Amino acid sequence: MLANIAIIVLIALFFAYIFKRMQLPELLGMIFAGILLGPYTRNLIGTSLSKEIIDLFFISDGLLEISPELRTSALIVILIRAGLGINKKNLKQIGGLALKMGSIPIMIEAIFLMSAGRFLLGLSFVEASILAFTIAAVSPAIIVPGMIDLKEKNLGKNKSIPTMILAGASIDVIFAITFFGIFVDFENGGTKSIAGLLLNIPISIILGIIIGLLIGQLFVGYFKKNRNIRDTKKVLIFMTIAILFNYLEKSNIIPIASLIGIISMGYIILSKYDVLAKRLSVKFSKVWVLAEIILFVLIGAVLDISQLPKIGFSALLIIFIGLLGRSIGVFTSLIKSELNYKERLFCVMAYTPKATVQAALGAIPLSLGINSGETILAIAVLSIIITAPLGSVLIKTFADKLLNKDN
Numbered sequence: 001m002l003a004n005i006a007i008i009v010l011i012a013l014f015f016a017y018i019f020k021r022m023q024l025p026e027l028l029g030m031i032f033a034g035i036l037l038g039p040y041t042r043n044l045i046g047t048s049l050s051k052e053i054i055d056l057f058f059i060s061d062g063l064l065e066i067s068p069e070l071r072t073s074a075l076i077v078i079l080i081r082a083g084l085g086i087n088k089k090n091l092k093q094i095g096g097l098a099l100k101m102g103s104i105p106i107m108i109e110a111i112f113l114m115s116a117g118r119f120l121l122g123l124s125f126v127e128a129s130i131l132a133f134t135i136a137a138v139s140p141a142i143i144v145p146g147m148i149d150l151k152e153k154n155l156g157k158n159k160s161i162p163t164m165i166l167a168g169a170s171i172d173v174i175f176a177i178t179f180f181g182i183f184v185d186f187e188n189g190g191t192k193s194i195a196g197l198l199l200n201i202p203i204s205i206i207l208g209i210i211i212g213l214l215i216g217q218l219f220v221g222y223f224k225k226n227r228n229i230r231d232t233k234k235v236l237i238f239m240t241i242a243i244l245f246n247y248l249e250k251s252n253i254i255p256i257a258s259l260i261g262i263i264s265m266g267y268i269i270l271s272k273y274d275v276l277a278k279r280l281s282v283k284f285s286k287v288w289v290l291a292e293i294i295l296f297v298l299i300g301a302v303l304d305i306s307q308l309p310k311i312g313f314s315a316l317l318i319i320f321i322g323l324l325g326r327s328i329g330v331f332t333s334l335i336k337s338e339l340n341y342k343e344r345l346f347c348v349m350a351y352t353p354k355a356t357v358q359a360a361l362g363a364i365p366l367s368l369g370i371n372s373g374e375t376i377l378a379i380a381v382l383s384i385i386i387t388a389p390l391g392s393v394l395i396k397t398f399a400d401k402l403l404n405k406d407n
Contacts (some may be wrong), residue, residue: 001060001062001063003056004056004059004060004063005063007056007057008033008037008059008063008297009290009293011033011036011037012029012030012033012034012293012296012297013293014029014033015029015030015032015033015036016029016030016033016293017029019032023393024389024392025141025142025355025388025389025392027141027292027296027355027356027359027384027388028384028385028388028389030292030293030296030297030300031296031297031299031300031303031359031381031384031385032300033297033300034059034296034297034298034299034300034301034302034303035300035301035303035305036300037057037058037059037297037301038058038059038300038301038302038303039058039059039061039064039301040303040304040305040306041058042058042059059297059298059301063298064298064301064302067298067301067302067363067367068363068364068367070294070295070298071294071295071298071299071359071360071363071364072243072246072360073239073243073291074291074292074294074295074360075177075259075295075357075360075361076239076242076243076246076262077239077284077287077288077291078140078173078288078291078356078357078360079173079177079242079259079262079263079266080238080239080242080262080263080265080266080280080284081140081266081281081284081285081288082140082170082173082174082263082266083262083263083264083265083266083267083269083270084266084267084269084270084277084278084280084281084284085144085166085170085266085270085281086167086170086263086266086267086270087270088267088270088271097164097168097333097334097337098164098167098168098171099168099171100168100333100334101164101165101167101168101171101172101330101333101334101347101351102167102168102169102170102171102172102174102175103171103172103175104329104330104332104333105172105325105326105329105330105332105333105351106136106137106138106172106175106176106326106329107175107329108325108326108328108329108332109132109136109322109323109325109326109329110129110132110133110136110179110325111132111325112321112322112324112325113128113131113132113135113136113318113321113322113325114128114129114131114132115128115321116317116318116321116322117131117132117318120314120317120318121311121314121318121372121375123372123375126183126186126187127187127370127371127372127376129179129183130180130183130184130187130365130370130372130376131318131372131375131376131379132322133175133176133177133179133180133183133361134176134180134357134358134361134362134365134376134379134380135318135319135322135354135358135379135380135383136176136322136326137172137173137175137176137177137354137357137358138169138172138173138351138352138353138354138357139353139354139355139356139357139358139387139388139391140169140170140173140356140357141292141355141356142353142355142356142388142391142392142395143165143166143169143350143353143391143395144166144169146350146392146395146396147162147163147165147166147350148162150162150395150399150403151163153399153400153405154405155399155400155403155404155405156343156346156399156403156404158404159338159339159343159404161339161343161346161347161403165347165350165351168351169351170263172351173357174259174260174263176357176361177259177260177357177361178201178204178205178208178257178259178260179201180361181249181257181258181259182200182201182204182257184364184365184368184370185200186200187365187368187370188368188370200255203255204255204256204257205257205260207254207255207256207257207261208249208256208257208258208259208260208261208264209257209260209261209264211245211256211261212245212260212261212262212263212264212265212268213264213265213267213268215241215245215261215265216264216265216266216267216268216269216272217268217272219237219238219241219265219268219269220268220269220272220273220276223273223276224273231279231280231283232283234276234280234283235280235283235284235287238265238280239287241265242262242265245258245261245262246258246259246262266280295356295359295360296355296359298363299358299359299362299363299377299380299381300381302363302366302377303377303378303381304374304377304378311375311378311379315378315379315382316382316386318379319379319382319383319386319387322383323352323387326348326351326352327348327351330344330347330348330351331344331348334347342401342402342403343402343403343404345398345402346398346399346402346403349391349394349395349398349402350391350394350395351391352387352390352391352394353387353388353390353391353392353395354383354384354387354388354391355384355387355388358380358381358383358384359380359384361380362376362377362380362381363377363380365377
């Protein structure tokens, strides 16, 4: 399997480079590599190749079996990086506006997507909700580098627009992942009634935040007393605890939103021990290089492309209905802000791309045997293919036209 993984990584990097040369996000190249090396392509041409070549140049069955765990690990890395990047000082400075940008657009988009899933695809309320919170989140993989680039160019800096979008995107991801987990748990029988589900949402979120903050505080105390521990070991400890925390939620011992708890761990470390947080952030950014390849290649591998024609027009319509809802949500969030019309329009554009969360969550319903799992996965991948390049191009093209430069 090691040789198989090595070949997959090399091919994924090759296509990432090709797509980058075409001015497209590298992650699309990784998804394309996953589709090319996945079981559905293998089944089409595998009969004419020897078993040794198939095992080497196509994603092995063993790797596909552990694919859900690998994707979960990549998601945990995303959440840790998000938590370590939420600065308490900046959050206070633009906290109200960032909170609006992180909550209102995603909830309005989710409502639009739920309605579209119900009426266009005939999904149940819970299945439509799972689809909505799979698709609704914005992509840190596109937004973070884009906003860092704007900061370096001093675009929109006078009104902290890049920082606001970054903070809002982090909160947006928290909402999406938390509600996704709760609705998936309900569909799997974890909660028996809608009333129980509605009660479970605030309880699990509050418990997740409290436990996450406590664990993060323990990290701070332990690492301050043991400063000689290498940063690599600290990353391993952090990652291990986060995985066990996520397992605690899946074991249904207590209703807990572990994913928001993982973000809380990173947040409290940055608040209480910023030197450590910055060093951990650097280490996790290096871990993300491999995690990103695994995440996007495997999401491409589990996509059955034969499903796309079956839901083609409906899927496209659902995605654009969701984007319409998000645009309304962004404008609503900025009604009483100091931003002018051009700056508000840029915020709408910056909130367009979807990729990371959709790749991490898209295949989970299918792996759990949820009836609409294949449909949810197909729409999730299609949303990446459409919005990731669109959002990336919009940010790069219109930033200097719509934002003021602070000299």
